[in-house]
Amino acid sequence: MKKNRFIYYGIFLLTVFDIAFTSIGLQLGIIEEANPIMDYFIHLSMILSIIGVVLYVGIAMIFLYKVRSKIPWLSKALMGLTAVKLWIMVLHVRWVALYFIS
16 A cells, blocks of 8 residues: 555645746756746746745645546556656756766
8 A cells, every 4th residue: 555655645745846946947047948838827926836836746646546446558658647746856966966077
């Protein structure tokens, strides 16, 4: 049971780190938001964008956890999502590290 929950917590935490590194990268001027919808909301309010993303992903993870037994392919999709989010984290850490090194 705990193993099943780990991926939901992992996706949530990766999302929190993603939005935090995105915020840092934007404030330092070293990245641009590639998602046009997020770019729009970030330009309206960074804080509200962060809160919105965290709430949305948190609620989505709770919902998906509750319906996981009804969607046979869900675990594979979540593993794919985790891989993408991990790659995005590698990019974020690289950008921020390169900024501070140079």
